[in-house]
Amino acid sequence: MKNQKTLLQKGKSQEEVLNELHELKKLDLDWKKGRAFSMVYYLGEKELELMLQAYKMFMSENALNPGAFKSLKKMEKDLVYTAASLMGDPEILKGTFTSGGTESILLAVKSARDYALKKNPNIKPEMVIPLSAHPAFDKAGHYFGIKVIHAPLNDKYQVDVKELKSLVNSNTVLIVGSAPSYPHGIIDPIEELSEFAVEKNLWLHVDACVGGMILPFMEMLGYEIPSFDFRLEGVCSMSMDLHKYGYVSKGASIVLYKNKALKRNQYFVYGGWNGGLYGSAGVLGTRSGGNIAAAWALMNHIGIEGYKDIVKTVVETTQTIIKEIQHIPELQIIGEPVTTVLAFTSDKLDVYEIADELSEKGWLLDRQQNPPSLHLTVNFIHKDYVQDFMNDLKEAVKKTKQFKFSHVTNTLLKNVTKTAVKVLPEKIVSKITENVTKITSGGGLPQKTAPMYGMIAQLNNQKDIEEMILDILEGMDD
Ligand SMILES: *Cc1c(COP(=O)(O)O)cnc(C)c1O
Numbered sequence: 395m396k397n398q399k400t401l402l403q404k405g406k407s408q409e410e411v412l413n414e415l416h417e418l419k420k421l422d423l424d425w426k427k428g429r430a431f432s433m434v435y436y437l438g439e440k441e442l443e444l445m446l447q448a449y450k451m452f453m454s455e456n457a458l459n460p461g462a463f464k465s466l467k468k469m470e471k472d473l474v475y476t477a478a479s480l481m482g483d484p485e486i487l488k489g490t491f492t493s494g495g496t497e498s499i500l501l502a503v504k505s506a507r508d509y510a511l512k513k514n515p516n517i518k519p520e521m522v523i524p525l526s527a528h529p530a531f532d533k534a535g536h537y538f539g540i541k542v543i544h545a546p547l548n549d550k551y552q553v554d555v556k557e558l559k560s561l562v563n564s565n566t567v568l569i570v571g572s573a574p575s576y577p578h579g580i581i582d583p584i585e586e587l588s589e590f591a592v593e594k595n596l597w598l599h600v601d602a603c604v605g606g607m608i609l610p611f612m613e614m615l616g617y618e619i620p621s622f623d624f625r626l627e628g629v630c631s632m633s634m635d636l637h638k639y640g641y642v643s644k645g646a647s648i649v650l651y652k653n654k655a656l657k658r659n660q661y662f663v664y665g666g667w668n669g670g671l672y673g674s675a676g677v678l679g680t681r682s683g684g685n686i687a688a689a690w691a692l693m694n695h696i697g698i699e700g701y702k703d704i705v706k707t708v709v710e711t712t713q714t715i716i717k718e719i720q721h722i723p724e725l726q727i728i729g730e731p732v733t734t735v736l737a738f739t740s741d742k743l744d745v746y747e748i749a750d751e752l753s754e755k756g757w758l759l760d761r762q763q764n765p766p767s768l769h770l771t772v773n774f775i776h777k778d779y780v781q782d783f784m785n786d787l788k789e790a791v792k793k794t795k796q797f798k799f800s801h802v803t804n805t806l807l808k809n810v811t812k813t814a815v816k817v818l819p820e821k822i823v824s825k826i827t828e829n830v831t832k833i834t835s836g837g838g839l840p841q842k843t844a845p846m847y848g849m850i851a852q853l854n855n856q857k858d859i860e861e862m863i864l865d866i867l868e869g870m871d872d
Contacts, residue, residue, distance in 0.1 A: 423758050428779030430758045431770040437641045437704070438775075441692060445643045448684075448691035455683030458674075466683045469690040476693060477634055477648040480610040481602075482624030488657040489650035490675045491686060495603035496530040497677050498633035498649035503534035503568060505631065505651070505659035506597040510567035512659070521568040522561045524553035524582055525764075526575035528601060540567065551580045551729035559590055572601045573609060573622040577762050577769060578728045579735030581605070585621050588628030597630045597656075603647065604771070606634020608733050611705040614698070619732070630656055636689050639734070641696075641704070641774070645685035704774055708734045711780060712772040718784045724791050728767055739767040743794045746844035751790035753843075757783065761847055 406414075425434040436442075457466045470491040478484035492498045507519050520541040523531045527544075535542035545558035553571060562569065569591060571582035584600055591598035600622055602609065613619045623629065629652065636646035651657040663673040696704070712734040719725050719738050728737045739745060745766050749759055752768075760769035776783070853859050 423756055426775070428775045428783070429756045431772070431776075432758065432760050435638055435641050435771075435773045436775040441641065441695075442643075444695055445688035445692050448687040449643065450684070452683035452687035457681040457683055457686060458679055460675075463683060466686050469686050473636070473646075473686070473689055473693070474648060474650075477606070477636075478650055480606070480623075481632055481634070481650055486653055487624060487650050488654050489648050490657075490660065491689075492647045492649055492676050493645045493678055493681070493685070494637060494647045495528065495601075495633055495635045496533065498603065498635070498647045499528065499530040499599075499601065500534045500537065500677055501649050501660050502599050502631040502633060502651075503531065503540065504538055505656060506568040506599065507538055507540055508659040509597060509656060517565045517567070519567045520563070520565040521570065522558055522566055523568075523570040524558070524572060524575065526551065526553070526577050526580070526582075527570050527572055528576055528603065531570060531601075541565075551575075551578045553582045553587075555583055555586045555590070558587070562594065562596065566596060568597045568599060570599050570601060571622075573605045574731070574733050574735060576604055576735065577767075578737045579604075579731035579733055580729045581620055581622060581732065583620075584629070585626060588621075588626035591628030591630070596628075598628045600629050600632045603633050603635045604638050604735055605733055606632070606648075607636065607639035607701065608705055608708075611698075611701045612709060612733070614702055615706055615709075617709070617732070624650070624652060636693070638771075639705075639708075639773070640689070640693060642689040642692050643685065645682070646689040705734075707777055708772055708774055711777045712736065712770075714780055715770065715772060715776075715783070718780075719787075722788065722791060724795070728765070734772045735770070736772070737762060737767040737769045739765050743791065744844055744848065746847040747794045748787075748790045750842050750844050751793050752786060755786045755790075757786060761843055763847070763850065766847065766851065 423429045425436060452466065455463045455466055457463065457470070460467050460470075473491050474489040475484045478487040478489055481487065490498075490501065492501065503521065506521070510517060510519060518541070519539070520543060521531065521535060522543045522545055525544045525547050532542050534540065543561050545553050545561055548554040558569065569587060571584045571587045572580075573584060574581040584598075587598055590596070602622065605622075609619055609622060623632065631652065632650045634648050634650070636642040636648065637644045640646065649660075651660075661673060661675055663671075665671055712731075716727055716731070716736060719727055724740050724742045725738045726741060728739055731737075740748070745768050746761055749761050749768050752759060762769050850859055850862070853862075
């Protein structure tokens with residue numbers, strides 16, 4: 395990039411750099427106006443202000459060494475105990491405050507692996523996870539040398555338990571269920587998974603990253619919720635994010651274990667360093683106290699009654715959106731989402747073109763695949779923007795139905811890829827996809843993504859798709 399900054403010879407004034415940041419912010423989507431259906435969870439200005447105050451007070455404190463700052467240790471303990479009290483008996487459950495869902499999952503997977511290896515050092519660790527499970531599990535498998543096996547979904551978009559069972563063998567160190575899954579907002583049959591885990595003495599992780607701060611409050615409000623937490627005997631660990639539906643600023647999640655003995659597998663210790671004895675619970679080393687204080691402040695401010703009110707509002711908002719989408723004949727909701735996460739597909743239109751139309755109006759929805767669908771994580775702020783969104787969605791559907799040049803190029807690209815995949819050697823197909831990626835993305839995140847997704851749909855080789863993702867990631871750094 396031509397105008398990238400090196401460290402300036404002579405620094406600018408504070409006012410100048412702040413002005414530049416304000417300019418940069420104008421490049422971003424307007425999540426305060428409910429435009430983000432993922433990425434940002436927003437209650438309001440007062441809550442942001444509270445977290446800012448708390449963050450400022452502790453941002454320089456370091457949670458690296460749990461003994462160094464008693465304040466942080468106390469707040470972390472409170473947060474873990476609070477999370478545990480929503481999922482089971484906080485006197486028995488043990489856990490750690492982490493930087494996010496990914497870290498919570500990495501830690502749980504590492505613990506399950508080490509627990510299994512202690513019992514039997516000769517196994518080659520594998521885990522069986524639903525196809526819809528978060529890629530953080532695949533990342534954990536990649537980092538920790540665990541083979542990841544994906545179990546297919548049933549027609550309700552839950553993991554097919556029968557299939558999952560058939561994929562378990564003596565190397566299996568972990569099975570996973572989501573409550574709910576991120577892509578479709580569907581809760582896996584955790585109770586059945588738990589029974590199987592007990593029977594086979596397997597470690598079951600329940601990923602409640604997105605649902606952990608929704609489901610307990612829905613249950614309190616009287617909604618019918620399937621069992622998913624430590625009340626089920628087979629559940630050994632859980633992940634729940636505070637920086638999603640806890641509305642805490644980013645860098646806040648909790649990993650929980652059924653008991654102290656299971657959590658013991660999580661720690662890393664090294665006694666031979668010149669710098670002294672080293673032990674750490676999480677993946678990170680140095681950690682800001684800011685996140686911890688912000689989480690502690692907001693959660694203590696909102697309390698159970700507050701979260702119940704918020705959850706009620708968001709569940710009702712979601713149900714309104716679902717009903718309205720059901721009234722659009724071209725669109726179909728995927729499965730029967732019970733929380734505040736959902737996806738819709740279309741049997742007539744290219745949903746990626748609908749997403750491109752919505753992007754032009756400033757909305758951000760995740761584009762998903764198998765089946766092509768668009769994803770909505772509904773949060774508190776959306777209560778004020780349901781009609782804006784529905785109007786733009788209806789308009790986007792209408793436009794997608796009309797004839798457009800981009801429609802033709804999209805179809806053309808799909809057909810070119812389809813033919814290329816059939817007739818050309820793999821190497822050449824890879825080269826073509828690489829070039830098309832460059833053209834549609836121009837080095838960076840593609841503005842119009844429908845052509846790219848259309849093309850991906852024609853590639854049945856996952857390696858080609860992964861190469862294409864790598865090209866895009868590299869392009870964003872250049
Ligand atoms: C968000 C999410 C994760 C990953 O969490 P990060 O905070 O993005 O690292 C894992 N699982 C599910 C179900 C999620 O929704």
